[in-house]
Amino acid sequence: AVDERISAIVEKELRYLRQNSRLLVQLAYPVILFAFIALGGPGRKIFAFSSASGILGAFAGLMALAVSNLSYNAFGMDREGFARWLLSPLSLEKVLFAKNLAQGVVLSALYLAGAIMIMRAGNVSWTMFVAVTCGFFCVLIIQMGAGNVISVRWPKRIELTKISSRTASGAAGFMSMAFTLPMMAVIAVVVFATLHWKLAWLPLAAGVAGLALSVALYSLLLSRAVRYAGDHLEEIAGQLGA
Numbered sequence: 001a002v003d004e005r006i007s008a009i010v011e012k013e014l015r016y017l018r019q020n021s022r023l024l025v026q027l028a029y030p031v032i033l034f035a036f037i038a039l040g041g042p043g044r045k046i047f048a049f050s051s052a053s054g055i056l057g058a059f060a061g062l063m064a065l066a067v068s069n070l071s072y073n074a075f076g077m078d079r080e081g082f083a084r085w086l087l088s089p090l091s092l093e094k095v096l097f098a099k100n101l102a103q104g105v106v107l108s109a110l111y112l113a114g115a116i117m118i119m120r121a122g123n124v125s126w127t128m129f130v131a132v133t134c135g136f137f138c139v140l141i142i143q144m145g146a147g148n149v150i151s152v153r154w155p156k157r158i159e160l161t162k163i164s165s166r167t168a169s170g171a172a173g174f175m176s177m178a179f180t181l182p183m184m185a186v187i188a189v190v191v192f193a194t195l196h197w198k199l200a201w202l203p204l205a206a207g208v209a210g211l212a213l214s215v216a217l218y219s220l221l222l223s224r225a226v227r228y229a230g231d232h233l234e235e236i237a238g239q240l241g242a
Contacts, residue, residue, distance in 0.1 A: 005090055006098040013102035016077050017070075020158075023167060026069045027106065030062040031114055052122020053132070056115060060132050061187070063111040064139035068176055070103040071147025073168040076158035080241045086233060093226045096151075100144040111136055127204055134207030139183055141214040145221030146179040152229040155239045186210075 002010075017023060074096060075082045085095050111133075119129055156169040190206045193199055229236060 009098035010102040030066045034059050052124045053128045056118045056132050060136040064136050067143040071144045072150050072172045073156050074099045074151040079157050082240045083237050096148050131203035131207045134211045138210040138214040141218045145218035148225035149221050152225050155236050157240050
């Protein structure tokens, strides 16, 4: 559903991801951890999961937060190759969008695989499944938009041969809280209102509304990231090529 140039970037990103075994483990870690703790019986009582819908919501939250492993340093694996993006006929906006598309495909596949298993194992209604899935994509899209801004402001070269090499800068981790905490607060308010006033329609309505707002916010953050990158190209290239 995209043109060949964007499709080529998506394929390149997936190939780079396949070569980074450490990053693959980081992506799979939330799924493994959740299955080990939440679905093991005692974990459900510890986290107060009283229903399969609660388990699905918690799983969606973990997977949405895992996007930081991919999108908060979008050019980290390109390293010196960042300069080639500047010479390509594609705008930097389309390059970032294609990278986000590849990231979204990977995380969406992981989420849907786990969510379908939870839905089949528990008694999750289709309405709740759609509501939680909308919420997941809402957080995912905002996280990727935030990742674009963070990627150009605090780029970090990823050394694939060094186990100790971080996938994002320390500043990126702190700045991510500025986006994560407000989203967690909104989700908490929706969950509380749904349970306290028994508003069964609220999760789906909030999910659909949030999805529309997240697309608008993503566009705004993407444009801001491109403008910042245009003013700091040499600085970014220097950080990635160091």
